[in-house]
Amino acid sequence: xxxxxxxxxxxxxxxxxxxxxxxxxxxxxxxxxxxxxxxxxxxxxxxxxxxxxxxxxxxxxxxxxxxxxxxxxxxxxxxxxxxxxxxxxxxxxxxxxxxxxxxxxxxxxxxxxxxxxxxxxxxxxxxxxxxxxxxxxxxxxxxxxxxxxxxxxxxxxxxxxxxxxxxxxxxxxxxxxxxxxxxxxxxxxxxxxxxxxxxxxxxxxxxx
Numbered sequence: 539x540x541x542x543x544x545x546x547x548x549x550x551x552x553x554x555x556x557x558x559x560x561x562x563x564x565x566x567x568x569x570x571x572x573x574x575x576x577x578x579x580x581x582x583x584x585x586x587x588x589x590x591x592x593x594x595x596x597x598x599x600x601x602x603x604x605x606x607x608x609x610x611x612x613x614x615x616x617x618x619x620x621x622x623x624x625x626x627x628x629x630x631x632x633x634x635x636x637x638x639x640x641x642x643x644x645x646x647x648x649x650x651x652x653x654x655x656x657x658x659x660x661x662x663x664x665x666x667x668x669x670x671x672x673x674x675x676x677x678x679x680x681x682x683x684x685x686x687x688x689x690x691x692x693x694x695x696x697x698x699x700x701x702x703x704x705x706x707x708x709x710x711x712x713x714x715x716x717x718x719x720x721x722x723x724x725x726x727x728x729x730x731x732x733x734x735x736x737x738x739x740x741x742x743x744x745x746x
Contacts, residue, residue, distance in 0.1 A: 542638065542642070542710075542713065545634065545638050546638055546639070546642060547602065547603070547606050548631065548634070548635070549631065549634060549635025549636075549638050549639060550579045550580065550603055550606050550607065550610075550635070551579075551606050551607075551609065551610045551613075551631075552610075552631030552632055552634075552635050553578050553579040553632065553635055553668060553669075554575040554576070554578060554579040554606065554607040554610035554611065555575070555610045555613065555614050555621065555631075556578060556632060557574045557575040557576070557577065557578025557579060557668075557672050558571050558572075558574065558575040558610060558611050558614040558615075559614060559618070559621075560574060560578075560672060560676055561573075561574035561575065561676065562614065562618060564676050564677075568611075571611055571614070571615075572607075572608070572611050573675075574672055574675060574676065575607055575610060575611050575614075576607050577668060577671045577672055577675065578668045578669060578671070578672040579603070579606075579607050579610070579668060580596055580597045580603055580607070580668065581667060581668035581670075581671040581672070582639065582643075582663055582664045582665060582666060582667040582668040582669075582671075583595075583596040583597075583639065583642075583643070583664050583668075584596060584597065585663055585667050585671075586643055586646065586647075586660045586663045586664045586667075587646075589660065589663070590646070590647060590650050590652065590660060592646065592650060629728070633720070633721050633724045633725060634717075634721060635665075636665040636666065636688075636691075636692055636720060636724065637665075637695060637716075637717035637718070637719075637720035637721045637724075638717055639661075639664045639665040640661040640662065640664065640665040640692040640695050640696050640699075640716065640717070640720050641661065641695065641696065641699050641713050641716045641717050641720075642661075642664060643657075643660045643661035643662070643663060643664025643665065643696075644657050644658055644660065644661035644696045644699055644700065644716070645657075645713075646660065646664075647659075647660035647661065654700050657696075657700075658693060658696040658697060658700060661692060661693075661695075661696040661699075662689055662692040662693050662696065665689075665692045665720075666682050666688060666689045666692060669681055669682070670682060687723065687724065687727035687732055687733065687734060688724065688727075690723075690734060691719075691720050691723035691724040691727065692720055694719055694720070694723055695716045695717060695718075695719040695720030695721075695723065696716060696720075698712075698715050698716045698719040699712050699713065699715065699716025699717075699719075700716075702715045702716070
């Protein structure tokens with residue numbers, strides 16, 4: 539098992555826990571918790587694979603993802619009172635996860651001979667759309683549409699990977715550069731409560 543794959547599974551575990559916690563707060567039953575944990579953890583990668591017609595789809599081709607998600611659900615049920623308050627720990631896992639998922643998504647797009655811009659978009663889809671599906675299913679406004687910089691950090695990290703890979707031919711170095719960019723940008727955005735501009739009124743005059 540290589541390091542990137544191990545981090546991918548850790549990120550999947552963390553995403554599944556975050557999904558299970560959200561479903562638990564919404565008072566979903568066990569089946570509902572499993573479904574929300576599942577879509578949170580692998581929904582983005584699954585959507586990416588469908589869009590680029592990649593088969594087998596991520597979790598179908600590797601059942602380790604299923605076992606990791608089920609383990610995360612069991613872990614949540616056993617230790618919910620212990621892990622729910624650990625917001626900083628969960629944030630760390632979540633941030634590492636989106637960093638890794640972004641670059642893995644970009645790499646997969648490039649492996650399918652997609653234009654770099656499309657591959658970059660697929661990296662962002664891989665990282666954040668599991669959370670979007672989770673929020674839609676639990677009747678919440680998706681995080682990426684109204685809070686701190688999230689998807690934008692993924693795009694910047696993916697761009698850093700694409701640029702650095704043109705000059706550095708050791709694959710793991712651009713991977714670290716790209717994932718680190720996501721992690722750093724996301725952490726800075728949360729610490730300083732940075733957000734993208736919102737359209738509140740006409741740029742050329744006040745609303746009447």
